[in-house]
Amino acid sequence: MLELSKASKLICDAFKERDQRKMRRANDTIMTLSASRFSKEMYELAVYSYVLSKVLSKPRFMSKKYSATHKEIQAILNSMVRDAKKRDKKAFRVAVKGLRTSIQTLESRDSRYIKTMIEKGRLKTAATLYAQGLSLSTASKLTGVESQEIMDYAGKTRMFDRVTGGKSLASRIDYARKMLLGGV
Numbered sequence: 001m002l003e004l005s006k007a008s009k010l011i012c013d014a015f016k017e018r019d020q021r022k023m024r025r026a027n028d029t030i031m032t033l034s035a036s037r038f039s040k041e042m043y044e045l046a047v048y049s050y051v052l053s054k055v056l057s058k059p060r061f062m063s064k065k066y067s068a069t070h071k072e073i074q075a076i077l078n079s080m081v082r083d084a085k086k087r088d089k090k091a092f093r094v095a096v097k098g099l100r101t102s103i104q105t106l107e108s109r110d111s112r113y114i115k116t117m118i119e120k121g122r123l124k125t126a127a128t129l130y131a132q133g134l135s136l137s138t139a140s141k142l143t144g145v146e147s148q149e150i151m152d153y154a155g156k157t158r159m160f161d162r163v164t165g166g167k168s169l170a171s172r173i174d175y176a177r178k179m180l181l182g183g184v
Contacts, residue, residue, distance in 0.1 A: 003033050004092070005084035007045045011052065012077040020056035027053055031125070035132040038142055041089065044096050046128075047121040051103055054117050060110055069106045076102060127154040 010026035027049040034042040052073075055061045076099045083092040100118060107117055115123070126145035130136055131154055140147040153159070 003037065004041050007033060007042065008081045008084045011045060011049050012081050015052055015077055016074060018056055020053055023049060023053035023056055031128050035129055041092060043125065043143060046125045048099055050124055051117045051121040061106060066106060069102060073102050123149055123153050126150050127159055130154055131159040
């Protein structure tokens, strides 16, 4: 849970500073951690670090009318950091649900897209895991995103041309063994 604590802190700090670039760097770090040591919690942090970077990049979401929601999100992020440090996964999951609700509320006030930011974040994160070396079926199974959606997104965005730091063949084989033996 040390990685979870570190990742939560990166997100919390970037949001506190309202620094979109710092949030993107946090997302890159979390994606690397998620690909090498997948957990549902780390996947959620990868998704929400991406979504929060989108929130921070949109001037309409940074206006004063959303300041109460920003405070709410910051309080939840602080709670996530505390819960991860205490190794309290149950409380951490509750905080993640609260974060999802806050972001959905924020977006519902000014909805402009076919897919919500959270749906897009889940899809992008799943496709990135695939591009970093997880098999398509494993990326789909672990994230709950349909294989076809992952392939379409990865192909349209030319993700494989941009993603670096993928898994080596040896680590893929090791991961496959763990999956088959039920270790993941």
